[in-house]
Amino acid sequence: MKTAFSIAALIAAASAQESYYNITSKPFQLVLTSADGSINDTVSTCHTGAALESLCLSNSNSTSKPNPSPSSTFNFNSSIYSQAPPDHADLGVPGILTWFLPTGNAGLIPSSVYFNYDPSTDSAVPIFQPGSDRPQTIAFNNQDELIVQGYVNWTANPPSSGETYGLKRWFACRTYFSGYQYDNLVWGLGVGKPENPTCVAVGVKRVFV
Numbered sequence: 001m002k003t004a005f006s007i008a009a010l011i012a013a014a015s016a017q018e019s020y021y022n023i024t025s026k027p028f029q030l031v032l033t034s035a036d037g038s039i040n041d042t043v044s045t046c047h048t049g050a051a052l053e054s055l056c057l058s059n060s061n062s063t064s065k066p067n068p069s070p071s072s073t074f075n076f077n078s079s080i081y082s083q084a085p086p087d088h089a090d091l092g093v094p095g096i097l098t099w100f101l102p103t104g105n106a107g108l109i110p111s112s113v114y115f116n117y118d119p120s121t122d123s124a125v126p127i128f129q130p131g132s133d134r135p136q137t138i139a140f141n142n143q144d145e146l147i148v149q150g151y152v153n154w155t156a157n158p159p160s161s162g163e164t165y166g167l168k169r170w171f172a173c174r175t176y177f178s179g180y181q182y183d184n185l186v187w188g189l190g191v192g193k194p195e196n197p198t199c200v201a202v203g204v205k206r207v208f209v
């Protein structure tokens with residue numbers, strides 16, 4: 001667990017630091033849809049720990065947030081060194097998903113998403129934390145879909161470098177953390193559906209506001 005001191009330090013560092021990812025996009029909302037139409041919702045950040053927010057479905061009824069919650073507004077930050085993969089420009093420029101954490105006395109704290117891995121299961125939970133120390137690199141393809149880019153073919157024997165591809169392993173899942181349940185946007189690890197039986201595959205798109 002992070003201590004109050006380390007959180008204050010993190011917030012101070014995030015406010016003072018020049019971000020490497022200092023080119024920001026227009027603001028947008030994230031919209032989740034499932035193929036069967038059962039999920040058609042936006043994303044709201046929801047408190048998951050001190051200065052930490054996971055990505056909740058705005059209209060879900062979980063124990064973790066007021067229901068429903070207003071949808072949050074995000075940005076996409078990249079750097080002057082970021083460029084779309086030369087072999088697949090359609091996959092977009094890599095960067096980070098950002099959001100401003102509102103705080104009482106420190107104002108708006110620039111935050112970015114990292115993936116929180118739990119080795120006991122086969123999915124990871126995207127979480128916003130202050131700054132951009134260990135962000136997950138993401139991209140929006142030319143359809144405005146949220147993707148993670150890869151270039152290693154993990155099923156080749158041995159694994160080898162190949163063409164750049166875009167993965168969309170997004171799921172809406174009821175997750176459990178420290179006594180609370182969340183209806184979260186989750187990233188599946190590997191090709192299959194996560195073992196969590198509540199997970200439903202979703203597409204994630206940005207809609208500029």
Ligand SMILES: *[C@@H]1O[C@H](CO)[C@@H](O)[C@H](O)[C@H]1NC(C)=O
Binds near residue numbers: 020098099131
């Ligand atoms: C994103 O870019 C904007 C504009 O440069 C900057 O104010 C903000 O701190 C950046 N966010 C992160 C998390 O780096």
Ligand SMILES: *[C@@H]1O[C@H](CO)[C@@H](O)[C@H](O)[C@H]1NC(C)=O
Binds near residue numbers: 019020022023080
């Ligand atoms: C963004 O970062 C680049 C390189 O790190 C720097 O050259 C540029 O001045 C920065 N821009 C802003 C607006 O801070």
Ligand SMILES: *[C@@H]1O[C@H](CO)[C@@H](O)[C@H](O)[C@H]1NC(C)=O
Binds near residue numbers: 033037040
């Ligand atoms: C999702 O809901 C919005 C209105 O809230 C509607 O315009 C849109 O067509 C719906 N999308 C799907 C895929 O059902």
Ligand SMILES: *[C@@H]1O[C@H](CO)[C@@H](O)[C@H](O)[C@H]1NC(C)=O
Binds near residue numbers: 059060061067
């Ligand atoms: C959440 O609860 C409200 C009020 O009880 C209900 O109208 C709504 O359909 C529920 N939403 C979901 C996704 O179950």
Ligand SMILES: *[C@@H]1O[C@H](CO)[C@@H](O)[C@H](O)[C@H]1NC(C)=O
Binds near residue numbers: 153154156157
């Ligand atoms: C990865 O390697 C496997 C096994 O050689 C092959 O069947 C597959 O087409 C490759 N995938 C890509 C994206 O190159």
